[in-house]
Amino acid sequence: MATPTVSFSELSKNSRHVAETLDRVQRLHITRRDGEDLFLTTARHDQRRAETAEITARLITALMSSDEGSRAVRRALPAVFPRTRHLSTAETEEFATELISATSDATELDVHANLHRVIVEWRATSRVLADPELPRRLTRPLPDADHGEVPAP
Incomplete structure (x- = not known):
């Protein structure tokens, strides 16, 4: 709606x-x-959304506590995040671990920025890896010339 x-x-x-x-x-x-x-x-709507998010995070965290549940969550990642097909097995594991921790922080500590950061950063990683030319360009040796100090963003 x-x-x-x-x-x-x-x-x-x-x-x-x-x-x-x-x-x-x-x-x-x-x-x-x-x-x-x-x-x-409305307060009621916000409380329901918070409760839904908390239950979902707790369910995922509980699933991750067993080998069978952990495998199920990791198998579900491509359906939720199709871009994970560009990640290696080790990168997918790292993403899953970070995602679970950040989801827990979002519900337990009401800190949502970390969850958003994890999703955005791994999306960017997937974009880089999806373009076969881009990783080569980004990892090529730089010229020996010193380009000076890098300004703070």
Whole structure:
């Protein structure tokens, strides 16, 4: 189901109407011209999403505690992350381990940035490995010339 969208100005001008809409749909996308978009949700909806994520993470963590469950999770990775076909067996194992740890952190510590980072970094790794020419270009020796200090990003 698509999340309905309202503007921030509509929220401020017609807050009662927006609140009534929120009661019906549980979640609204709020667009802003001068800042990052927001999501407005009911407490009940947010609690349900958090509980769902926690149960899912605990289930995966529990599966990973046995050899059979661990194999099942690792076999499921390509269905969830098709790009893992570009990773070696060792890289897939490393990705799975990092993914499980970061998922646990997201539910236990409410730290979601690490999970997002793991997914983004492994997606980038898969992109590099998917292009046979790119790893060669990225790992070729650099010229002996010193190009100076690298500025901080």
